Structure formats: C-alpha cells, structure tokens
Amino acid sequence: MNKRDYWKFITCALLLYSVVAGFLVEIPETMIGQAMRNLFFHVGMWFAMLAMLTTSFVYSLRYLKKFDEKQDIIAVEAAQVGLMFGVLGILTGMLWARFTWGSFWVKDPKLNGVAVGMFIYLAYLVLRGSVDDRGKKAKIGAVYNIFAFPLWIVFVLVMPRLSGESIHPGTESSPILPNHLEPSLRLVFYPAMIGWILLGFWILQLGVRIRKIEISNDQ
Amino acid sequence: MLTEIKTLIAKDFRLEFRQKQTIYGILLYLVSTIFIAHLAFVNAISPETWNSLFWIILLFVAVNGISKSFIQENPCRQLYYYTISSPQAALLSKIIYNFFLMSALSALSFVFFLLLMGNPVVHIPLFLATLALGSLALSSVLTLVAAIASRAGHSFSLMAILAFPIVLPFLSVLMKLSRLALTSTRWQGSGSLFLILIAVNLSVIMIAYLLFPYLWKD
Numbered sequence: 001m002n003k004r005d006y007w008k009f010i011t012c013a014l015l016l017y018s019v020v021a022g023f024l025v026e027i028p029e030t031m032i033g034q035a036m037r038n039l040f041f042h043v044g045m046w047f048a049m050l051a052m053l054t055t056s057f058v059y060s061l062r063y064l065k066k067f068d069e070k071q072d073i074i075a076v077e078a079a080q081v082g083l084m085f086g087v088l089g090i091l092t093g094m095l096w097a098r099f100t101w102g103s104f105w106v107k108d109p110k111l112n113g114v115a116v117g118m119f120i121y122l123a124y125l126v127l128r129g130s131v132d133d134r135g136k137k138a139k140i141g142a143v144y145n146i147f148a149f150p151l152w153i154v155f156v157l158v159m160p161r162l163s164g165e166s167i168h169p170g171t172e173s174s175p176i177l178p179n180h181l182e183p184s185l186r187l188v189f190y191p192a193m194i195g196w197i198l199l200g201f202w203i204l205q206l207g208v209r210i211r212k213i214e215i216s217n218d219q
Numbered sequence: 220m221l222t223e224i225k226t227l228i229a230k231d232f233r234l235e236f237r238q239k240q241t242i243y244g245i246l247l248y249l250v251s252t253i254f255i256a257h258l259a260f261v262n263a264i265s266p267e268t269w270n271s272l273f274w275i276i277l278l279f280v281a282v283n284g285i286s287k288s289f290i291q292e293n294p295c296r297q298l299y300y301y302t303i304s305s306p307q308a309a310l311l312s313k314i315i316y317n318f319f320l321m322s323a324l325s326a327l328s329f330v331f332f333l334l335l336m337g338n339p340v341v342h343i344p345l346f347l348a349t350l351a352l353g354s355l356a357l358s359s360v361l362t363l364v365a366a367i368a369s370r371a372g373h374s375f376s377l378m379a380i381l382a383f384p385i386v387l388p389f390l391s392v393l394m395k396l397s398r399l400a401l402t403s404t405r406w407q408g409s410g411s412l413f414l415i416l417i418a419v420n421l422s423v424i425m426i427a428y429l430l431f432p433y434l435w436k437d
Contacts (some may be wrong), residue, residue, distance in 0.1 A: 119384035131371045140370050143430050148385045155388035
C-alpha cells in the first residue's frame with residue numbers, strides 16, 4: 001500500500017457519502033421536485049469531464065515543450081476519460097431533460113457546446129489513429145488539442161453566457177435552479193463534485209499505467 | 220518578415236494562376252452545390268432557410284478550397300521552402316492568401332444565391348461586413364487545420380471532421396449576425412457580436428502562429 005494513495009480513500013468516502021446523502025437529503029420545493037437529486041450526479045460528470053479535458057490540454061502543452069512521450073500518454077488518456085464522462089453526462093442529462101423539458105434533447109447553447117466538445121475529442125482520436133509514427137502522432141495530436149480546447153471553452157463557457165438565451169441552469173437566466181443553492185444541498189453538492197473529479201484522476205492513472213505496459217510490451 | 224510574406228503570397232497567386240484547374244474546380248463545386256439547392260427547393264424559401272443554407276454551403280466550399288493549402292506542391296519543393304523561409308511567414312502568408320480566396324468565394328456565392336435563391340437580405344452593408352469577417356475566421360481556422368490534416372495523410376474527410384467542430388463557435392456568431400442583416404436595416408445589436416468575432420479571431424491567429432512551427436518540419 002503506497003502512502004501517496006490516501007486520496008483514493010477520500011474518493012471512495014466522498015462518493016459513498018454523496019450517493020447515500022444524494023438520495024436521502026431533504027429536497028426543497030421547486031418545480032422539478034425530486035428530480036433535483038440528479039444535480040449530484042449529472043453536474044459531477046461535467047466537472048469531471050472539464051477537469052480531464054483541462055488535464056489533457058495541459059499535458060499536450062507540456063509535450064510540445066519537452067517532447068517526452070509520458071506527457072503525451074497522459075494527454076491522450078485524459079481525453080479518453082473526459083469523453084467517457086461526457087457520454088455519461090449526456091445520458092444523465094437526457095433523463096433529466098426528458099423530465100424537465102419534455103424531450104431527451106433540446107436546442108440549447110450548452111447542450112450544443114457539449115456535443116461539439118464530443119466531436120472535437122473524437123476527431124482528436126481519429127487524427128491520432130490516422131498517423132502511424134508515434135512521435136509524429138503525438139506532435140500532431142498535441143497541436144490539434146491545444147488549438148481546439150480554447151475554442152471549445154469559448155463556445156461552451158463564454159458564448160452561452162453572452163447570448164443569455166440558454167434555458168439550461170447554471171447560466172444567469174436560469175428559470176428553474178436557484179443560482180444560490182440551499183445550504184443543505186451544498187453540503188452534498190461540493191463533496192460530490194470533488195469526489196467525481198478525483199474518480200476521474202483515478203481512472204486516468206489506471207489508464208496511463210495500462211498504456212505504459214502496452215508500450216513496453218510492444219518494444 | 221514582411222517581404223518574405225509578400226513574396227510567398229505572390230508565389231501563391233502565381234501558382235493558382237498556373238494551375239487554373241484547381242480554382243475552376245472549386246468554382247464549379249460552388250456553383251453546382253448552389254444549383255442543387257436551387258432545384259431541391261420547389262417553392263420560395265424563408266429567410267431562415269436561406270441563411271442556414273448559405274452558411275452550410277460556404278462552409279463546405281471553404282473546407283474544400285483551403286484543404287489544398289499545404290498539399291498543392293510536391294514534398295521536395297516544400298523541403299526547399301523549409302530552408303528559405305520562416306514557419307511564421309509561411310503560415311501568415313497562407314492565412315492572408317486564403318483570406319483573399321475566401322473573400323472571393325463568399326462574394327461569388329452571395330451573387331449566385333441572389334440569382335438562384337432570391338434576395339432576403341435587407342441590410343446589405345451588414346451582410347457584406349459579416350462575409351468579410353467570416354472569410355477571415357474561416358481562413359485562419361482552416362489554414363491551421365489544413366496543415367494538421369496534410370501532416371496526417373491529407374484526406375478530405377479528416378480535414379472535415381477536424382474542422383467542423385472548431386469552426387462552429389465562429390459559425391454560430393456569423394449566422395446570428397447575418398440573421399440580423401436579414402431582419403432589420405439597422406446596425407443595432409451587431410456591435411458586440413462583431414467584437415466577439417474579432418477577439419476570438421485574433422486569439423486564434425495568435426495560437427496558430429505559436430503552434431505552426433511544430434507542424435512546419437517533420
């Protein structure tokens with residue numbers, strides 16, 4: 001047992017707490033009633049996705065600085081874990097949207113932004129797949145990642161706020177979710193968010209280890 | 220640097236002039252796509268449809284036109300350019316050249332849309348300004364994507380899947396602007412959109428400027 005792995009216990013504790021408390025906590029009266037509990041799961045997926053994609057971006061930058069293959073492995077694995085959280089976020093969001101807005105998918109800047117993010121990172125993986133040489137693959141992938149991520153952030157975080165026409169909560173013009181969460185919900189919300197992000201890093205660590213073993217087996 | 224860029228742009232123009240078939244190919248692509256749209260709609264179309272159709276067709280034309288940027292010349296000549304010019308000059312000259320190309324192509328598609336699909340534009344100056352900014356946005360984003368795609372075995376589909384998601388932020392603002400030009404005769408409400416477009420565009424060119432040297436040589 002490595003001493004540096006204590007954060008995995010924290011992850012387990014936080015997630016266990018947020019799942020149990022997420023289903024037991026008293027939900028205040030709003031239009032969406034008990035569906036509010038999805039807050040602890042759906043939003044957590046997005047936090048984890050954002051953390052993973054930011055990690056991917058940072059490690060792509062570091063790759064271009066040092067040309068060290070380890071950085072590139074972390075970048076690509078983080079993008080994959082981010083994609084997985086993105087898919088989970090879309091699925092949990094679709095359930096919630098069906099309940100709140102009446103259909104699984106609505107035309108909304110936030111939802112569009114997330115779909116575009118999925119396309120960007122799928123394209124990133126396709127781009128890497130179409131190059132054989134490992135060094136070249138890493139370099140081209142890093143360039144695309146660094147080019148696409150800021151544009152995606154602008155599209156998903158900045159533009160919906162500027163246009164102000166999103167019906168999705170989390171923007172100023174939110175009709176459903178109060179921007180200032182009830183203190184009792186906050187007690188569950190923040191630990192849940194931290195827990196999901198840590199879980200992302202845990203999966204990332206495992207993915208990086210698997211990839212390293214695969215590479216050393218190839219050689 | 221400036222003379223280098225000027226020489227490279229002049230080279231691109233001369234190249235285009237000598238290989239006329241590529242530019243004719245793009246023009247034919249543009250006209251026939253618009254003609255298909257003209258045939259596909261039996262009745263007159265609403266301004267909303269006109270707007271979306273215009274930008275979708277322009278996007279495909281742009282991807283088609285710019286994807287050739289770095290594969291037009293044979294690899295040996297590319298090797299020669301490595302030795303005499305800086306990567307920054309190469310990138311900026313390509314962006315400027317593609318900006319001219321895109322301006323011409325977008326103006327032409329506007330003319331053909333007027334001819335074949337009717338004219339719902341009520342505020343021509345605003346629409347033309349949108350076209351100019353759109354050409355700049357498309358050329359700056361697509362030039363770097365073309366460089367990436369050309370390094371990865373330049374297939375057209377790769378260029379498209381890489382480009383579409385990152386062009387979308389621009390396209391959504393551009394469509395909003397041109398919708399304004401289709402509905403009102405005033406400039407009101409367009410200022411902030413222009414500002415966003417210019418700010419994002421400048422930062423894109425800056426990022427491309429920093430990243431391109433990594434793509435320039437293998």
